[in-house]
Amino acid sequence: MFSFLPCFKTRRQRTKSQTQSQKQIEEKANAIESLPSWHSPTENTLLFQAFEWHVPATPNTADKRSHWRRLQHALPAIHSLGVTSIWIPPGCKGMDTNGNGYDIYDLYDLGEFDQKGAVRTKWGTRGELEDLVLDANALGVGVLWDAVLNHKAGADSVERFEGVRVDDDRRDIEDGNPQQISGWTSFTFPGRGTTYSPLQYHWQHFSGVDWDDAQQRKAIYKILDPSRPDKNWAQDVGTDENGNYDYLMFADLDFSHPEVREDVLRWGKWIMSVLPLSGMRLDAAKHFSTAFQRDFIDCVRQEAGDRKVFVIGEYWSGELRALLRYLEEMEYRVAAVDVPLVERFSRLSRVKRADLRGVLRGTLVERRPGNALVSCYHYQVSDDEQRANIQQTIVEPSFKPLAYALILLRQGGHPCVFYGDLYGTCDGDHPPTPACEGQLPNLMRARKLYAYGEQEDYFDQPNCIGFIRYGNAAHPSGLACVMSNGGPATKRMYVGRKHAGEKWTDLLQRGGDHPCVTVIDEMGYGEFPVQGMRVSVWVDSAADGREGVGAEFDVDIYGIQAQ
Known part of the structure; x- marks a missing residue:
């Protein structure tokens, strides 16, 4: 005779386990006011990437302002969303009038x-830049400089020197014999002369180029110097691709040359003295000496004095081990871009009903939250071939609200909001369209007001996960976040007995989404619903600041709608 006893036994075991788990959650939540985090005076920080690749130099609209002026005008509104720092684009002169600055020509020319x-x-x-930085500081908003130190572009003339071709896919393998080549390596800066720096750059200051002008041939050449027979690619760079990834693009700077080292350190002191910056992003950190990066960071922090200098190392790798190795080599002086997280968001966004429970597994924010820059978009600035690889990290629009909720509302990591998601991108014939169906400002406000204190995860269903932030003494309201990449769902979560009887509402409420109010029961639990492919963020309807969360945010930064 078939017995149902094993089935009933398994069900009883599961129920007992769930009861024990609930009890542990309740005990943990009821003790949070005795933890140091409850009394933390720290306000949430938020970085805003204040540009996108296609921002026009002179918009074909009624708005003829420079981007510096545009940002200066937008600062109060951005700050009101909880932004505490802005990452501005490279402000040094590039080889092209309308280049974004990654084609860097002169570090010492700020316009x-x-x-x-x-x-x-x-x-x-430069004057407009100085006005922007001063206004930002007056609001309490820090400014991070995008430092492009790896290479130079747009040389003033060609020079002859000896080089050896290397394998495109294995830069540590020479492909042929040394030969005389002609490269664009002479930088004399005729407009600036010797103002701020006396150094003119020549072939001796570079380690490689990718163009022989004499033969009109595109190939990667390692530069040889008879006076320095040990000249080579830097060895303390990324090696997880191309054997040695010192060479990236243009004329690659040789940081083993004492004049290069001295000049770039001089620039670090100079830029910190002329602009009250609060941080830097080291572009292409995978491609130049980590030893020099450490020295450079120490130099700018010493120049900054009492100012804290937050540094991001743009080491682009989806391999967690490579990022951890970079952080270790940098002695944890920097935060690194959590590329595994960006790639995870991208994959999940392209798979129907993908399992959300492992969304953070194997990411930098899971392993080193204090050294992780978390975002759902980040520039990987490189040559055309590599730029095509950025397509692999695009997060589909329908998933972006879920990604931003995980970035902005959870503990751990340094979150960064992308300009193109807040204001839209200008890469087409149509007006820019913001991401998250216009809800990104509300998610940012939710971080500013409610995303504090200890956290409890409910990552217990493949297509519906949630978490609780319990708040702290300064921000006691807390929040409940639930998201679905499948159909409509409801998640029962514990917010604490002190909230019993409170009426919680969804900050992202849309008409007809779900019941407008969730009442916390006497045990401290709430039933929090969410529609399919949506995020809901629930807080007490009487929480401080609740009435202002849904306020309209002006996304028309270019003045298109005003025409």
Whole structure:
């Protein structure tokens, strides 16, 4: 005779386990006011990437302002969302008047000298830049500089020197014999002269180029110097691709050359003295010496004095081990971009009903939350071939609200909001369209007001996960977040007995989404619903600041709608 006893026994065991788990959650939550985190005076920080690749230098609209002026005007509104720092684009002169600055020509020209076809950079003049930084500081908003130190572009003339071709896919393997080549390596800065720095750059200051002008041939050449027979690629760079990934693009700087080292350290002191910056992003950190990066960071922090200097190392790798190795080599002086998280968001966004429970597994924010920059978009600035690889990290629009909720509302990591998601991108013929169906400002406000204190995860269903933030003494309301990448769902979560009887509402409420109010029961539990492919963020309807969360945010930064 078939017995149902094993089935009933398994069900009883499961029920007992769930009861024990609930009891543990309740005990943990009821003790949070005795933890140091409850009394933390720290306000949430939030970084805003204040540009996107296609921002026009001079918009074809009624708005003729430079980008520096545009940002200066938008600062109060951005700050009101909880932004505490802005990451601005490279403000140094590039080889192209409308280049984004990653095609860097002169570190010491911030839009001050008539070089490369204009005085201004794509983003504006030095005076406009100074106004922006001063206004940001007055609001309590820090400014992070995008430091492009790996290479130079747009040389003033060609030089002859000896080089050896290397294998495109294995830069540590020479492909042929040394030969005389012609490369664009002479940088004399005729517009600036010797103002701020006396150094002119020549072939001796570079380790590689990717163009032989004499033969009109594109290939990667390692530069040889008879006076320095040990000259080679830097060894303390990324090796998880191409054997040795010192060479990336343009004329690659050789940081083993004492004049290069001295000049770039001089620039670090100079930029910190002329602009009250609060941080830097080291572009292409995978491609130049980590030893020099450490020295550079120490140099700028010493120059900054009492100012805290937050540094991001843009080491682009989806391999967690590579990121952890980079952080270790940097002696944890920097935060690194959590590329595994970006790639995880991308994969989940493209798979129907993907399992959300492991969304954070194997990410940098899971392993080193204090050293993780978390975002759902980040520039990987490289050559055209590599730029195509960025497509692999695009997060589909329908998943972005889920990604941003995980970035903005959870403990751990340094969250970064992308300009193109807040204001839309200008890469087409249509007006820019913001991400998250216009709800990103509300998610940012939720972080500013409610995402504090200890956290409890409910990652117990493949297509519906949630978490609780219990709040702290300064922000006691807390929040409940639930998200679904499948159909409508409801998740029962414990917010604490002190909230019993409170009426919680969804900050992201849309008409007809779900019941407008969830009442916390006498045991401290709430039933929190969410629609399919949506995020809901629930807080007490009487919480401080609740009435302002849904306020309209002006996304028309270019003045298109005003025409």
